[in-house]
Amino acid sequence: MAVIRVELAGRGYDVQVGADLLEQAGTLARDFIRKDCVAAVADRNSHRHHGARLQAALAEIGVSVEWFITDPGEGAKSWDVLAKLADWLLERGVERGDHIFALGGGVIGDLTGFAAAVLKRGCGFVQVPTTLLAQVDSSVGGKTAINTSAGKNLVGAFHQPALVIADTATLGTLPPREMGAGYAEVIKYGILGDAAFFDWCEANGAKVTGRDPAALEYAVTKSVEAKARIVAEDERETSGTRALLNLGHTFGHALEAETGFSDRLLHGEGVALGMVLAARYSARRGYLSAADAGRVARAIAAAGLPSEIASLQLRCTGADLAAHMAHDKKMDAGTLPFILLRDIGEAFLDRSVEMSDVADFLTQELQG
The missing domain is CATH 3.40.50.1970 (Rossmann fold)
Structure with a gap:
């Protein structure tokens, strides 16, 4: 224990x-x-x-x-x-x-x-x-x-x-799908702030979702330790540190909204796909290498989680998804900060994102 x-x-x-x-x-x-x-x-x-x-x-x-x-x-x-x-x-x-x-x-x-x-x-x-x-x-x-x-x-x-x-x-x-949805939040801690833990998740993700007792306890403990550090530093999300925990959520919530907040896309599945999109968008803006963006996508897919928008079979445009983001709690004075990546294990808050560019990016993703 x-x-x-x-x-x-x-x-x-x-x-x-x-x-x-x-x-x-x-x-x-x-x-x-x-x-x-x-x-x-x-x-x-x-x-x-x-x-x-x-x-x-x-x-x-x-x-x-x-x-x-x-x-x-x-x-x-x-x-x-x-x-x-x-x-x-x-x-x-x-x-x-x-x-x-x-x-x-x-x-x-x-x-x-x-x-x-x-x-x-x-x-x-x-x-x-x-x-x-x-x-x-x-x-x-x-x-x-x-x-x-x-x-x-x-x-x-x-x-x-x-x-x-x-x-x-x-x-x-838990049904296997629910375990996968939870695992998205586990690997998130590696992607946003702990490259070594991401490496561990790549090697042991199947043990976690397969409910190996030792792997489960380690994964939960490491995740809680990471969150505890961030919450202690920024309890009410005022300094920007706690906002890093929202990696994948801005994209993910838009996808959840488009699917009616239903079982069609569980929250953890939305976060998983959202992290893939955040990594790819980080590469689009020149922050993250395309190779590392691909590594994030492969790790997500290997856990049985959605890593491509096409799998959702949405009937919408990139602009439609971007419009859902207008209701995001982080919206401030008409701008929406995005949690992006400079490296695996190094997330940051980007306040310079243009929503029109996000819409264009999502349109490309929808088109495959």
Whole structure:
């Protein structure tokens, strides 16, 4: 088991990583439980697979669980579900000093974290991520949000968890496609800031997606360590350092929007293809060699992730995709900074990108 500390000016928290940690959840989270019953949020899938394990672990310390269960998928990150969750929590007398448990993937973490952020102006929550993507990315760092008709994650708050319990054994229930989507966020840390870790991913990616226990724990630990360093330096994305974590996301969110934020393109798959596009666009602007851009694409493709826009069979233009980017949260005074690459392991923020050039580039990509 590994313990990674996220340091945040006197209010840091631990991320516990290892197999079968759910059975230890009562002991690990004891300091954050004040009553003999806790509120927990899950979707139907995470509750079916892991709810009994969490409930049994808390029962060992004399604590029962009341469940708020949602439908799986992005539809749960909505105003309607948020309102229902907030009312449900208030009906159960949740107080500012209490902690809500979030059992599930990134959707559950985002929804629960945002509800905790606004309930009585802020109560605590414990992240228990059960997907690879959530364990290496969304459960750490305090970004919480819901989706609106205008786009994804446009209404939210920075609200850090009190504890993250990343039980790698929960990943055994994930479909292969979900494992691949999570792996995109693992290899992202190598591409943006750690060339040696990218080398490791090239050699061991199949072990990670194949759920080799040692490879999984190493990949999750290295990813969380990388994110913890960045979050500690730039918690609220004000200096530009944390923005580097958005590598692949600007392109990826545009593709997600064009595919209706549906199962046609999972978030991690969008990020994977977005990183390929970011690498190719970096080469177009003369920052990155074409050889290294190709290396990124091959590593993504080798993991079974999309590396060509053509695979999505979109009926749109490059301008259409660029238009989706106008809703990006990073848009400032009419300009959109892009996370690009000078080298594998060296991402940077480029504020000089012209959207017309992005549209032309995407048109070429769409045409193959």
